[in-house]
Amino acid sequence: MNEKTLRRMSADPSSSPEQRAYIARHLAKQRSIRFWQWLFLIVFLASWEIAASTGILNSFIFSSPSRVASAIADMALDGSLFYHLGITLAETFLSFFLVMFLGILCAILLWWKDGLSKILEPYLIVLNSLPKTALAPIFIVWLGNNMKTIIVAAVSVAVFGTIITLYTGFISVEEDKIKLIRTLGGNRRDILFLVVLPSNIPAIISMMKVNIGLSLVGVIIGEFLAAKAGLGYLIIYGSQVFKLDWVMMSIVILCLVATALYQGLSAFERRVGK
Amino acid sequence: MGNLLTLDHVSYSYHSLEGETPALRDVSFQVPEGEFLAVVGPSGCGKSTLLSLIAGLIPPDAGSIEINGRPLCAQELHIGYMLQKDHLLEWRTTFRNLSLGLEINKQDTPENLARIDELLNAYGLAPFRNAKPSALSGGMRQRAALIRTLVLRPDILLLDEPFSALDYQTRLTVSDDIWQIIRKEQKTAILITHDISEAVSMGDRVIVLTKRPGTVKTIVDIRLVTDNRSPLKARSDPNFKDYFNLIWKELTDDE
Numbered sequence A: 001m002n003e004k005t006l007r008r009m010s011a012d013p014s015s016s017p018e019q020r021a022y023i024a025r026h027l028a029k030q031r032s033i034r035f036w037q038w039l040f041l042i043v044f045l046a047s048w049e050i051a052a053s054t055g056i057l058n059s060f061i062f063s064s065p066s067r068v069a070s071a072i073a074d075m076a077l078d079g080s081l082f083y084h085l086g087i088t089l090a091e092t093f094l095s096f097f098l099v100m101f102l103g104i105l106c107a108i109l110l111w112w113k114d115g116l117s118k119i120l121e122p123y124l125i126v127l128n129s130l131p132k133t134a135l136a137p138i139f140i141v142w143l144g145n146n147m148k149t150i151i152v153a154a155v156s157v158a159v160f161g162t163i164i165t166l167y168t169g170f171i172s173v174e175e176d177k178i179k180l181i182r183t184l185g186g187n188r189r190d191i192l193f194l195v196v197l198p199s200n201i202p203a204i205i206s207m208m209k210v211n212i213g214l215s216l217v218g219v220i221i222g223e224f225l226a227a228k229a230g231l232g233y234l235i236i237y238g239s240q241v242f243k244l245d246w247v248m249m250s251i252v253i254l255c256l257v258a259t260a261l262y263q264g265l266s267a268f269e270r271r272v273g274k
Numbered sequence B: 001m002g003n004l005l006t007l008d009h010v011s012y013s014y015h016s017l018e019g020e021t022p023a024l025r026d027v028s029f030q031v032p033e034g035e036f037l038a039v040v041g042p043s044g045c046g047k048s049t050l051l052s053l054i055a056g057l058i059p060p061d062a063g064s065i066e067i068n069g070r071p072l073c074a075q076e077l078h079i080g081y082m083l084q085k086d087h088l089l090e091w092r093t094t095f096r097n098l099s100l101g102l103e104i105n106k107q108d109t110p111e112n113l114a115r116i117d118e119l120l121n122a123y124g125l126a127p128f129r130n131a132k133p134s135a136l137s138g139g140m141r142q143r144a145a146l147i148r149t150l151v152l153r154p155d156i157l158l159l160d161e162p163f164s165a166l167d168y169q170t171r172l173t174v175s176d177d178i179w180q181i182i183r184k185e186q187k188t189a190i191l192i193t194h195d196i197s198e199a200v201s202m203g204d205r206v207i208v209l210t211k212r213p214g215t216v217k218t219i220v221d222i223r224l225v226t227d228n229r230s231p232l233k234a235r236s237d238p239n240f241k242d243y244f245n246l247i248w249k250e251l252t253d254d255e
């Protein structure tokens, strides 16, 4: 519950004084948590800034909040910030949708053909546990130093786990629900669309929450290796030419992007959940 | 009145790597139209298997099952099956749960959908038409599950311990309720139960199965003297106790 409704509840004359006191205590606790959270951030930024300006930290390698802020301002003014951010976001969304699409499709295929899942099981397990970064250099050789490599790398990071998790969810649908559809005259297609997929909507959404983060990870790794643009490229390039302000700036922006993407999906989840 | 359902020397075994489990052996009986038949038997004797066979979900190893004198055929739906739990789908409204069978069979015509509303009205579920099943009480859920099968106009209703998940008091009222509905809709029904008094109070006849592999041990005709019998009234019928004891004896004495 957000602060506004809580404040209204704490003054609600129709509830008992005890209930109002309880809400007020809860509100106070929330405020104190919020206060400490902000304090932590401010102290962190202030000590970083002070340490950098007094020379305790070498601001050339460690940058500083003010230098990061001015880097953001400069790059926002000349538009290059939005260019790199846009590239990274586009790649992330593309990978994310590919992962979800391929994941759901393959999980359906495995569910549909029981034999297929038995045959492919060991391969899926190997592919899922393989560190996908090991594959990235091969992708560069095969696909070239371009966006294709980045997307494929990002998809490979998340897709196998998605297939395995969703397939597991699909086969754990209650046997009697399937029997129900069959007694109503339904075939395998009806079972899929009427029971298996709908009952796995929560699993699919929680997979989406995981995958948006993994796609971002995959895209950044991909950009480290094969990119001429994007936040990952900016980080690598910045560290190579000792523009640590750019590196720090990109990391700050990545923090914000990752949070925003996750929050976006949480909001989506709440809407679907209703 | 002719026999609606005929089982003739039906046998069925399950196969697994651990071996063969004969579930039913040589089961024969007939069900005339409009009858309410109760089936009791020790647990694991193949009662659910019997219903799966009648519903055409599995084919018998031997013997034949005929409905209206014709062999059972999976394409035509003659069977309404009520499982132990109601299995209403939480993500659908009550109405859309009841229209499930119509959707699957592409029969969701305006007339058929209107019939759902009739049934909802007749059996007190109309206020919950657009509510999710979680808003329904245990008894209402069972009623909804019954209506879900009724909208497909089955010839026979199969009920596999449909009340066993309910607490005792609800169970008495819900079984009364469901029985009245089935009578009113003039359906033939086969009820599987563990509960002898439930069998005697609801059934026109009671079939007693032996231990696994199940086969028909006896068939008991229930003749009560109470007028306008209903399951609840049947329980205080003077003959009720005798039937109970008779079936109890059949179930417990081996051989």
Ligand SMILES: Nc1ncnc2c1ncn2[C@@H]1O[C@H](COP(=O)(O)OP(=O)(O)OP(=O)(O)O)[C@@H](O)[C@H]1O
Residues within 6 Å of the ligand: B014, B015, B016, B021, B022, B023, B041, B042, B043, B044, B045, B046, B047, B048, B049, B050, B212
């Ligand atoms: N899929 C299966 N594979 C192997 N054996 C099975 C299978 N289903 C049931 N059985 C066995 O067949 C026998 C009959 O099962 P069934 O479910 O028909 O019994 P039931 O009378 O309905 O039992 P309960 O009283 O527990 O409901 C049981 O011994 C059971 O273990």
Ligand SMILES: [Mg+2]
Residues within 6 Å of the ligand: B047, B048, B049
């Ligand atoms: Mg059973």
